[in-house]
Amino acid sequence: MATVKGVDYELVVTRPPKDVTPAFLKMNPNGLVPVLQDGDFIMFEGNAIMTYLADKNGWKDVYPTELKARAKVNEYLHWHHTHARLGTPQVLVPLIMEGAGKASPAQLEMVQNTEVTIAKSVDIMEKLFVKPYIAQSTQPTVADYACYCEMDQLEIMDVFDFTKYPKTSNWMKRMKDVPFHDEIRATLNEFLTKMNLNPAPKK
Numbered sequence: 046m047a048t049v050k051g052v053d054y055e056l057v058v059t060r061p062p063k064d065v066t067p068a069f070l071k072m073n074p075n076g077l078v079p080v081l082q083d084g085d086f087i088m089f090e091g092n093a094i095m096t097y098l099a100d101k102n103g104w105k106d107v108y109p110t111e112l113k114a115r116a117k118v119n120e121y122l123h124w125h126h127t128h129a130r131l132g133t134p135q136v137l138v139p140l141i142m143e144g145a146g147k148a149s150p151a152q153l154e155m156v157q158n159t160e161v162t163i164a165k166s167v168d169i170m171e172k173l174f175v176k177p178y179i180a181q182s183t184q185p186t187v188a189d190y191a192c193y194c195e196m197d198q199l200e201i202m203d204v205f206d207f208t209k210y211p212k213t214s215n216w217m218k219r220m221k222d223v224p225f226h227d228e229i230r231a232t233l234n235e236f237l238t239k240m241n242l243n244p245a246p247k248k
């Protein structure tokens with residue numbers, strides 16, 4: 046989002062757990078990324094970081110200030126953590142661990158449940174959220190940025206048939222028109238290829 050909006054920032058690539066130093070733990074005691082440092086102000090939680098940047102820079106298109114439009118964005122951002130976000134800990138991570146021969150019994154079970162896990166979120170996205178963007182807006186908001194990061198990796202790994210969900214599939218196509226999409230996706234493609242989770246590298 047910062048790239049799309051053209052703000053100056055420095056990306057410090059941090060790979061937990063190996064890059065989690067005592068200095069990093071001072072910024073985020075959870076030892077997780079992302080973390081934002083803005084002068085002497087530090088915060089973590091990806092969705093909260095996006096809304097902070099939008100408020101700070103007055104990006105009303107991605108984080109509307111009108112009461113009900115903002116409430117719809119917030120509704121998604123809270124729902125995200127217990128639904129769409131599970132694509133990482135319950136699908137991507139178990140697949141990586143399985144590939145490395147290090148999956149726990151619980152992760153092996155998650156691999157078996159991949160389709161059910163994803164369907165639980167996509168069903169609700171299809172019925173409620175995508176109208177035509179995630180928070181029922183006419184252009185991408187922080188809700189779309191949060192959600193697409195999860196769905197994009199599932200699409201690249203080809204672990205779910207999104208075509209059964211026309212609104213969601215069309216939304217995913219529209220998100221590919223967001224500026225810098227291909228450049229940003231290239232990094233994800235590369236990572237998933239390295240993990241042997243990219244059956245057919247896509248643009």
Ligand SMILES: N[C@@H](CCC(=O)N[C@@H](CS)C(=O)NCC(=O)O)C(=O)O
Nearest residue numbers: 061062076077078079089090091092
């Ligand atoms: N609720 C946090 C979750 C942060 C999180 O789980 N980050 C992952 C990367 S997407 C991480 O740092 N994983 C490293 C690890 O689990 O060791 C957020 O939305 O920012």
